[in-house]
Amino acid sequence: MTAQGKVILETHGLTKRFGGLVAVDHVDFKLEEGELRAIIGPNGAGKSTFLNLISGRLKPTEGKVIFKGEDITGLPCHEIxxxxxxxxLQLVNIFPELTVFENIWIGAQMRFKHRNPFVKAETPAPIRAKVEEICKMVGLYDKMDxxxxNLSHGDQKLLDIGIALSTEPSLLLLDEPLAGLSRKEFAELTEVIRELSKSKTIILIEHNIDAVLKLARKITVLDRGKVIAEGSPVEISENVKVQEVYLGRRR
Ligand SMILES: Nc1ncnc2c1ncn2[C@@H]1O[C@H](COP(=O)(O)OP(=O)(O)OP(=O)(O)O)[C@@H](O)[C@H]1O
Ligand SMILES: [Mg+2]
Incomplete structure (x- = not known):
């Protein structure tokens, strides 16, 4: 278990403009280590853009991103x-022609290589063990080869999350991982996320309110780039502003 109460991520006045459109508008955000935070909000609210700013896929127009006390604003993606x-990402992002094992191995060996540039090209035991552990975490151990x-959409999403885990993150950002899944796949992935949240800090963007209420103890609501509410599931579901802008237009 990670320690509760310590801030792992904060943003100060984080802003992203696309021409005249302010997609993320002066967002002040704080996340504690060990939290599973849900971000909800209507289409176009700026949720994906917010995660892209944190992960370095986009550079902010204004504001700061602080991770573990360090200013990481504007650093390139690979450094973050x-x-x-x-x-x-919102869309599944895998190497379709490679096996499950190979997909996850790519990230895992980069991590090891970084520590030891003389690691040989074959799969050394520690990397194999790491890949197997990740496959177990996402429930794909029996499908490694x-x-x-050839995987179902649900299993491809699990693999996608396995690839994200291969770089051994302490903060995992999940952009609508449950979208488009069957009822069974949805239940499986919800369980995987719940298990992961025991050892990782997670930000989860999700439209399905039932899943959000099941997984998160704290919810942040974005609308037109701004945080309009933050609180427990009960506080959020009773918040009049949220009902107006989000629940009223629920998909
Ligand atoms: N690269 C881009 N260039 C121009 N405008 C963009 C770009 N990316 C996003 N936008 C705009 O910024 C706003 C926020 O988009 P974003 O994708 O962050 O919303 P979202 O909350 O993730 O929506 P959804 O629920 O549909 O995924 C939208 O109006 C979108 O059209
Ligand atoms: Mg989005």
């Missing part, structure tokens, strides 16, 4: 990954 933040393109 190395510091311990991983992002799983399957080619990714």
């Amino acid at each position: 990954t190395r510091k311990g933040i991983a992002l799983s 399957e080619v990714a393109s």
Whole structure:
């Protein structure tokens, strides 16, 4: 278990403009180590942009991102990954022609190589063990040798999260991981996320309110780039502003 109460991530006045559009508008955000925070909000609220700013895929127009007390604003993506933040995108992002094992191995060996540039090209035991551990974490241990393109959509999403885990992040950013899954896949992935949240800090963007209420103890609501509410599931579901802008337009 990670320590509760210590701030792992904060943003100060974080802003992203696309031309005249302010997608993320002066967001002040704080996340404690060990938290599973849900971010909800209507389409176009700026949720994905917010995660892209944290992970370095986009550079902010204004404001700061502080991770573990260090200013990481504007650093390139790979450096932010190395510091311990991983992002799983809204769309599945895997190498379809490689196996489950190979997909996860790519990230895992980069991590090891970084520590020891003389690691040989074959799969040394510690990397194999790491890959197997990740496959277990995402429930794909029995499918390690399957080619990714042959997996069901739900298993591809699990693999996508496995790839994010391969860089050993302490903060995992999940952008709508449950979207488009069957009821069974949805239940499986919800359980995987719940298990992961015991050892990782997680930000979860999710439209399905039932899943959010099941997983998160604290919810942040974005609308038109601004945080309009933050609190427990009960506080959020009773918040009139939230009902107006989000629940009223629920998909
Ligand atoms: N690269 C871009 N260039 C221009 N505008 C963009 C870009 N990315 C996002 N936007 C705009 O910024 C706003 C916020 O988009 P964003 O994708 O962050 O919303 P979201 O909350 O993730 O929505 P959804 O629930 O549909 O995924 C939208 O109006 C979107 O059209
Ligand atoms: Mg989005």
